[in-house]
Amino acid sequence: xxxxxxxxxxxxxxxxxxxxxxxxxxxxxxxxxxxxxxxxxxxxxxxxxxxxxxxxxxxxxxxxxxxxxxxxxxxxxxxxxxxxxxxxxxxxxxxxxxxxxxxxxxxxxxxxxxxxxxxxxxxxxxxxxxxxxxxxxxxxxxxxxxxxxxxxxxxxxxxxxxxxxxxxxxxxxxxxxxxxxxxxxxxxxxxxxxxxxxxxxxxxxxxxxxxxxxxxxxxxxxxxxxxxxxxxxxxxxxxxxxxxxxxxxxxxxxxxxxxxxxxxxxxxxxxxxxxxxxxxxxxxxxxxxxxxxxxxxxxxxxxxxxxxxxxxxxxxxxxxxxxxxxxxxxxxxxxxxxxxxxxxxxxxxxxxxxxxxxxxxxxxxxxxxxxxxxxxxxxxxxxxxxxxxxxxxxxxxxxxxxxxxxxxxxxxxxxxxxxxxxxxxxxxxxxxxxxxxxxxxxxxxxxxxxxxxxxxxxxxxxxxxxxxxxxxxxxxxxxxxxxxxxxxxxxxxxxxxxxxxxxxxxxxxxxxxxxxxxxx
Ligand code: SF4
Numbered sequence: 022x023x024x025x026x027x028x029x030x031x032x033x034x035x036x037x038x039x040x041x042x043x044x045x046x047x048x049x050x051x052x053x054x055x056x057x058x059x060x061x062x063x064x065x066x067x068x069x070x071x072x073x074x075x076x077x078x079x080x081x082x083x084x085x086x087x088x089x090x091x092x093x094x095x096x097x098x099x100x101x102x103x104x105x106x107x108x109x110x111x112x113x114x115x116x117x118x119x120x121x122x123x124x125x126x127x128x129x130x131x132x133x134x135x136x137x138x139x140x141x142x143x144x145x146x147x148x149x150x151x152x153x154x155x156x157x158x159x160x161x162x163x164x165x166x167x168x169x170x171x172x173x174x175x176x177x178x179x180x181x182x183x184x185x186x187x188x189x190x191x192x193x194x195x196x197x198x199x200x201x202x203x204x205x206x207x208x209x210x211x212x213x214x215x216x217x218x219x220x221x222x223x224x225x226x227x228x229x230x231x232x233x234x235x236x237x238x239x240x241x242x243x244x245x246x247x248x249x250x251x252x253x254x255x256x257x258x259x260x261x262x263x264x265x266x267x268x269x270x271x272x273x274x275x276x277x278x279x280x281x282x283x284x285x286x287x288x289x290x291x292x293x294x295x296x297x298x299x300x301x302x303x304x305x306x307x308x309x310x311x312x313x314x315x316x317x318x319x320x321x322x323x324x325x326x327x328x329x330x331x332x333x334x335x336x337x338x339x340x341x342x343x344x345x346x347x348x349x350x351x352x353x354x355x356x357x358x359x360x361x362x363x364x365x366x367x368x369x370x371x372x373x374x375x376x377x378x379x380x381x382x383x384x385x386x387x388x389x390x391x392x393x394x395x396x397x398x399x400x401x402x403x404x405x406x407x408x409x410x411x412x413x414x415x416x417x418x419x420x421x422x423x424x425x426x427x428x429x430x431x432x433x434x435x436x437x438x439x440x441x442x443x444x445x446x447x448x449x450x451x452x453x454x455x456x457x458x459x460x461x462x463x464x465x466x467x468x469x470x471x472x473x474x475x476x477x478x479x480x481x482x483x484x485x486x487x488x489x490x491x492x493x494x495x496x497x498x499x500x501x502x503x504x505x506x507x508x509x510x511x512x513x514x515x516x517x518x519x520x521x522x523x524x525x526x527x528x529x530x531x532x533x534x535x536x537x538x539x540x541x
Contacts, residue, residue, distance in 0.1 A: 025052035026126045028510040029141050030091040031483045032401050037510055045092055046303045053122065054100040055089040059140065060120040061107040062086065066171035068116030078110045079164050080154065082171070086147035087317045091484040092280070092300035096319030120175055134513035135183035136174055138488070139190060141511065143170045145489030146194045148232070148298060149201045149451050151317065155235050156204035163200060166193040184519065191496025194489045198454035202369075205234055205263070211370035212262030212448060217363045218274040219354045219432075222250055225347040227338055228276045228290075230254035230283075231297035232449050234266065236315060236333070240295065241269040243335045249342045252276040252292075254283075255300065255425050259448040262366025278357055279398035279428040287312075291348060293341040295326075299484065311345060313338045357408070360432025367421070367445035369455035373462055375441065380466050382439040383475070388419055390540060391463075391476040393456055394430075395423040395447075396490075397483030403506035404429065407481055410532040411435070411444070415540070419443055421459070424450035426481040453490045457497065472500050477539045479503040479529070495524050505529030 027047065028038035042048055047055075062082055069078075085103045088094040111117075125140070126133055150163055173186050206212075227249055229237055237253075237260050244251055250273045253260055258275050260266050277286040280300035287294060287308045294312045301320055304312050315326040315333060326333050355361055372379070382388040394411055398404065408429040411420055420443060422431065427446055435443040447455045464471045480502060482491065488509070494502060501524075508517060508528055520526040529535060 024049035027052050027055075028137070029144070029485055031397075031399050031507060031509070033510050036507060047095060048097075051095055051097050051100060054097060054104065056122045056125055058085050058100060058104050058107065059089060060122050060124060061104060061111065063120050063171050063175040064116055064118045065107055065111050065114075066168045067118060067175050068111065068114050069168055070172055072114055074110070074114070074168065078113075079167070081106055081110060082167050083147045083150050083154065083164075084317055086144050086167070087151050088319075090144050090148060090299055090486070092302065093298065093317055094319040095301075095303075096321050098321075099319040124175075130513045131180065131515045132183070134511055134516040135178075135180065135187065137511040138492070138516070139170060139183070139187055140174055141485045142187070142190050142194065142489040142492045143167065145485035145487070146190075146197050148486055149194075149197045149489075152233055152235075152298075152451070153197070153201040153204040155233060155316075156208050158200050158204035158207075160196055160200045163193055163197045166190070187492060188496045190489075191492035191494075194493045195454070195457070195496070198451050198490075198493065201451050202454045206370075209234060209238075209266050210264035212259065212366040212368040213264060213267075214364065214371055215262045215267060215366040217253075217258065217261045217365060219276075219356060219361050219363065220274060221252065221276060221348060221352045221354060222273055223348050223350045223352075224248060224250060225292075225342040225345065226250040226252055226273070227293045227295060227342045228252050228254045228287075229257055229295045229297065230280070230301075231299070231318070232256045232451070233297040233316060234260055234263065236295075236297040237266060237272075239333055240335050240338070241266065241272055244271060244339055245269075247339055247343070249339055250347075254294075255280050256298070256449045258363065259365045259368075259446065259452065262368065262448070275363055276354065279425040281398060281400040286354075291345040293338045293345065295335070295338050311341050313341075356432025357428055358430065358432050360434070363431050363446070364442060364444070365446040365448070368448050368452055369458040372421075372445065372447075372455075372459050376462060376466065378439050378441065379463070383467075386417070388417060388438055389415070389475060390418040391421060391474070392418060393421045393423075393476065393478045393480075394426070395421070395450075395453075395456075396426045396481035397450065397487050398425045398428055398481065399483040399506070401506060404481065406506060406529055406532060407479070410479060410535065413532045413536055416443075419445065421445050421447055421456055423447040423452050423456060424487075450486050450490060453493070457493075470498075472498070477501070477503065479535070481505060482509070495520070495526075499524075501525040501527060503527050503529050503535060
């Protein structure tokens with residue numbers, strides 16, 4: 022008998038599903054509570070139909086879904102708290118329905134696959150919706166679609182109906198990403214090209230990991246004139262491009278590489294670490310006492326910094342950094358390929374501000390192809406493909422990138438084309454919105470469809486935010502996307518067949534083979 026079931030991420034056991042314990046470290050008790058919480062949300066959504074829900078209940082739905090995303094919350098007690106809160110909301114609207122917890126993964130394999138695809142997309146979108154909400158932005162259509170989507174999960178649909186729901190979801194997620202883009206840029210300005218050092222200066226420091234820029238701002242305010250420097254980690258790197266964040270002189274640089282290297286990179290480092298979204302991993306004893314969580318993130322045994330009336334007190338994190346004292350002299354860390362500077366800040370505003378240069382370069386033949394090589398990084402072998410792919414791209418091509426998959430190559434200097442660097446980091450995973458805007462604008466200039474541009478998307482996926490982005494790209498009709506390093510276990514052969522036939526979704530093979538197929 023299996024103790025749990027989860028196949029939501031790329032590193033799932035045997036490429037099929039985690040059944041005893043998650044490869045990520047998720048224990049069965051937590052996995053089963055994630056399922057129970059999800060089923061309660063389905064009940065709540067079904068009962069809310071026609072009655073409406075309070076703003077508090079909508080927030081709870083988004084937070085609860087976010088808590089079930091890979092590498093976010095491993096704390097059984099915190100998941101139980103969410104369960105109790107959802108039970109209370111159910112009671113408030115007189116909902117007595119109870120979907121059995123094994124419902125999610127039971128039944129016809131194609132239906133389970135389609136249901137899972139929508140559920141995992143909703144989980145991914147919840148992270149974006151929550152980050153936007155923290156910055157005071159909400160979109161009624163997005164908010165209400167969480168209820169529609171959850172309700173749909175609990176209903177029966179034909180295959181065609183499921184596919185239509187999934188495409189509708191992709192369009193809603195585009196709205197959600199636009200909302201977060203607006204939230205981030207209205208709060209912190211439009212990202213600007215920025216060079217980020219990997220040198221760690223002597224003295225106390227805090228490393229902040231995750232996506233939530235508001236937490237970084239609060240931390241920077243609270244560390245002013247304390248002598249504590251702040252470094253970004255993982256998906257926080259693009260924060261250096263935002264004018265209102267880069268103005269803080271003690272936001273010094275970036276520490277480490279992508280999430281899956283944290284156990285090696287944090288080992289014995291004299292700093293405090295703060296996780297504000299995914300991806301937290303179990304800690305080695307050498308640094309466990311200096312890791313803090315906040316917001317939806319949870320891990321048993323770690324100190325959690327709660328939010329009170331919209332603010333947070335990061336004193337315990339700052340005191341830990343001061344107690345540890347940091348390095349006694351400047352210490353140089355490097356990127357994966359030995360580089361010591363990273364470039365970021367090439368979001369839509371920057372790229373579109375030089376659109377005429379880009380268009381001229383395409384017309385003159387200086388730029389022959391664009392690649393979007395991005396997505397999540399991960400621990401499983403096979404991800405060197407992305408480094409090799411980028412290294413083998415011809416000198417007359419441009420590589421747009423985003424999310425933490427870029428750490429495989431973002432310390433490389435591949436030169437410039439027409440004054441622009443060949444590798445341009447557009448930001449976090451949600452900045453896929455920026456990439457879409459650039460592609461649509463180029464298609465407009467060249468009077469063609471995005472599919473007719475000399476542009477190929479080569480994506481790496483790991484968790485559920487990659488799922489919601491992929492569904493958005495497919496809902497926009499973008500074809501021939503390359504995806505790897507392996508295909509999602511939740512796609513049944515028949516569902517995968519539909520995606521291959523309809524959209525030309527292509528598993529990666531070898532960099533040489535794929536480049537030949539793309540460029541001819
Ligand atoms: Fe397994 Fe991934 Fe689920 Fe963790 S999140 S239990 S590794 S499938």
